[in-house]
Amino acid sequence: MLQIEGVTKRFGSVVAVADVSATIEKGEFFALLGPSGCGKTTLLRTIAGIYRAEGGTIALDGQAIGERPISARDIALVFQNYALFPHLSVFENVAFGLRMRRLPRREIATRVEEVLDLVRLRDLARRRPGELSGGQQQRVALARAIVVRPRLLLLDEPLSNLDAKLRDEMRDEIRALQRRLALTTVLVTHDLREAFAVSDRVGVMRDGRLEQVGTPWEVYDAPQSRFVAAFVGHANILSGAVTAVGDGAVTIRTDAGLTLVAVRGGLDWRPGARAWATLRPERLRLDPGADAANRFETTVADVTYLGNAVTLRLEAGGTTLRAQTTYVGQALPAAGARVAVGCGSGDLVARPDEARAD
């Protein structure tokens, strides 16, 4: 179990990691998600001990490790550029950590071969990293990290240098391996799909802060800030003001004049206060019943046919809405047609504007 409490790291005047706290359970796969430059790598390297935290504590399985040197933390880090030793063979790269731990020669050979089998690289054991493809290098880096049986595995964008097809394959392999070895793992990525596909929980970072932590569906269905909503792929994010707060529902009038009805959800709604709401394209239905909580009359601006799905660009009195629907052979509206779209109040994600801390 990894416990981070109030960790901060600055580079000169840049605060790369600002007061981050999180707990990652034993055997959990945790994804750290955020745009480039938000401090993911810095946080990972601070946990590994490459950088020293300027405040806060880091504890692994109950022991504080913040003061330990990098070589004594029992954490394995897979670097974004893999950082394989170019002068050593695949075998020697993987054996490196075991040699440092002064294991007997025989045991080193057995364990390295075992792990090379696991990542399907046994035949390439004598090659140098320079003679391998990107995907193979990635697997060597992974093998080199897991062979030492670390208490914590840290992966820094391990898939970002691979092409799309290989990326999906490796992603599933990493997940399967992590489950099999029950490794506590933190994966850093800026790729939403990657984070959602493999992780038990996701932490969304922004400007050095951990903005929201939760399961993938929690983060997607209930983003707690406009930033998180945008980052996890919500489209149709609208701004407005609260006009009415009822028993179970709240009404928001957007700046462009649409009226939205959302569930209250135990939030602190005040009439007149600023708020934002998102109408997720996949939740917008064409021709909703007359009783739909949200219903908009729109003009079709543009239809994009994607084979199994169709996306529509709709104009609703000055607001452009995107809608998406699976295509199963139904009749599609043409550009210029008038259509009604809508959704239930529960399909909407709405929150009062968060006061920015800065």
Place this chain on the structure above:
Amino acid sequence: MRTDEQGRGGRVALLVLPLVAVLLAFYLLPLGRAIVNSLHAFGPAGIDSTVWTLENYRRAFDPHYGAVFLRTLRISVIITVITCLAAYPVGLWIVRLSARAQALVLLVYMAPWLVNVVVKALGWSLILGGAGIINRVLKGLGVIGPPLQLMFNETGIVIGLVHGHFMFVLLPLWAALSALDPNLRWAAANLGAGPRQIFLRVTLPLTLPALLAGGLINFIMNMGAFATPALLGGSRTRVISYVAYEVNLVALNWPLGGALAVVLFLIVLVPIWLAGRLGRSRGAG
């Protein structure tokens, strides 16, 4: 198009011509001449070009000249080894500095090359001489009785040339150390390596080719050094370049002088050839 190509080739040849001429006139021709001379006999009347002989090469290896070759070789190797050992800590220190500080420090290490050899030797005699700074300080502290002999012997040559030829090792080593991906060191540390292991297993093997290249240049420069050994070695500690100079220009024995030069040339070729082989086998393996 074809004529155009030829015209261009002709222009390039024209541009390179002066360089070729200079190399021919000042380098290859004298070398060829020295080789030819070294195979002729030398008599009271001077060089006898009617007689072809290997006598000069036999003399080049006789106890007298053989000892000078051995001394030169020994001094050169000692200087190269000391320089290589000293260059690592200096290089590791430099790459940790800011870019601006690195440039400044490198300039300081290159300074000896920009100062005239005679001026440098004079400076050294102020430091190393019997009444120099070192001896006066040590004597003042009561560490030594009679002054240490730091000049006019091999020690003087070694000190002078370690200083004078330091940058030939430092510069390539610095370049290799700066090019080293810092992630590699962190990766090693992350796998449990301490500072010593990181140096021995990562930094050293990855910068060794640069060190060998620098060491090779340093060794060749040491073998051929003339003024510094002449000024700091004194009359009893002669190196081969100085002896060859005396044979050629004082005794005017060009055949023997040529033989000494050719042998020196061949000795220097050996490590170059070895390095080439090493480079190729590394590339292949």
